Amino acid sequence: MKAWVVERQKKIEEHPLVLKNLPVPEPGEHEIRVKVTHCGICRTDLHIAEGDIPLSKVPIVPGHEIVGIVDSLGTHANRFSVGDRVGVSWLNSTCGTCKYCLRGDENYCPSIKRTGYDVDGGFAEYVLVHEDYAFDLRNVSLSSENLAPIMCPGITGHYAFRISGIENGERLGMLGFGPTAYYILRVAKSMGMEVYISTRSPEHKKIAKKYGADWVGNIAQEDFPHKVDAFIYFPATGKLVERALANTVPAATLVLGAVTMSPIYIENYTANLWGRTVKTIYQVRRDYGAEFIKLADKLNLDIEKEIVSFEDVPNAMVRLKQGKIKGMVQVIKF
Numbered sequence: 001m002k003a004w005v006v007e008r009q010k011k012i013e014e015h016p017l018v019l020k021n022l023p024v025p026e027p028g029e030h031e032i033r034v035k036v037t038h039c040g041i042c043r044t045d046l047h048i049a050e051g052d053i054p055l056s057k058v059p060i061v062p063g064h065e066i067v068g069i070v071d072s073l074g075t076h077a078n079r080f081s082v083g084d085r086v087g088v089s090w091l092n093s094t095c096g097t098c099k100y101c102l103r104g105d106e107n108y109c110p111s112i113k114r115t116g117y118d119v120d121g122g123f124a125e126y127v128l129v130h131e132d133y134a135f136d137l138r139n140v141s142l143s144s145e146n147l148a149p150i151m152c153p154g155i156t157g158h159y160a161f162r163i164s165g166i167e168n169g170e171r172l173g174m175l176g177f178g179p180t181a182y183y184i185l186r187v188a189k190s191m192g193m194e195v196y197i198s199t200r201s202p203e204h205k206k207i208a209k210k211y212g213a214d215w216v217g218n219i220a221q222e223d224f225p226h227k228v229d230a231f232i233y234f235p236a237t238g239k240l241v242e243r244a245l246a247n248t249v250p251a252a253t254l255v256l257g258a259v260t261m262s263p264i265y266i267e268n269y270t271a272n273l274w275g276r277t278v279k280t281i282y283q284v285r286r287d288y289g290a291e292f293i294k295l296a297d298k299l300n301l302d303i304e305k306e307i308v309s310f311e312d313v314p315n316a317m318v319r320l321k322q323g324k325i326k327g328m329v330q331v332i333k334f
């Protein structure tokens with residue numbers, strides 16, 4: 001099968017992705033093989049290719065926003081049939097027996113296997129996944145093009161939204177407006193919340209306004225019109241964390257979405273941190289994922305996207321790095 005492989009991490013302009021012809025993988029006992037029809041390209045794939053995150057498996061096929069058709073079953077796999085549509089996210093499998101798995105915190109499982117990082121991912125014609133960790137898309141009416149980005153920014157956004165503890169009628173603030181914030185905005189507005197977005201990008205400001213943000217600006221320069229009950233913060237710079245906290249009520253929760261972060265300094269503890277709860281998004285959980293897929297289907301959630309051919313993946317990732325993509329996300333169509 002054709003696959004884009006990272007063997008050596010380097011700047012995306014120096015082509016860390018190499019086209020290889022790999023054997024079609026055989027599913028293990030409880031695995032299914034999925035013929036990939038769509039795979040979203042994520043900023044995490046860029047970090048993996050460029051070396052911002054160390055490689056876990058060498059060589060590795062990136063890609064963890066996968067939609068495809070079940071094509072072969074392991075000897076003990078019986079959840080799906082050949083021909084069923086499924087989704088595959090970052091969460092490829094966990095041990096199922098550790099204390100975190102048993103209490104429903106599978107994202108903290110020390111034996112977690114991540115698609116496109118610990119095991120080969122969706123920048124290839126076929127992927128393997130433990131059958132219990134595939135998302136069931138048989139009764140979902142959203143198109144596969146719209147479902148692929150839901151497999152990462154969609155379900156990650158829902159995770160952040162849920163742990164923020166925000167409730168109907170409350171105010172939500174967000175800093176950074178990528179696809180994850182976009183999905184949160186769509187859901188929050190469907191629930192009648194007031195949403196304030198801080199972003200520097202004029203293009204993102206336009207999209208945030210178009211989809212109903214109640215205030216769009218830049219909290220580096222000005223305050224929100226009101227203090228918010230929850231704040232979801234995406235950038236990898238710690239510089240604005242105190243500014244974000246300063247725009248929250250003392251009972252608020254701040255959720256940090258980044259994987260890496262420059263130092264965070266809090267100068268005024270009493271005014272800006274006292275009372276608040278700070279949480280981070282860590283990996284992905286199936287319960288929030290399945291819940292979000294249902295919700296996205298009900299709301300018919302689409303997203304402005306650039307469709308990328310398999311051959312164009314390396315160039316598409318250069319465009320992603322340069323901020324030159326058309327729409328909010330890129331989706332490879334096989």
Ligand SMILES: [Zn+2]
Nearest residue numbers: 042044152153
């Ligand atoms: Zn992702």
Ligand SMILES: [Zn+2]
Nearest residue numbers: 095098101109
């Ligand atoms: Zn476990």
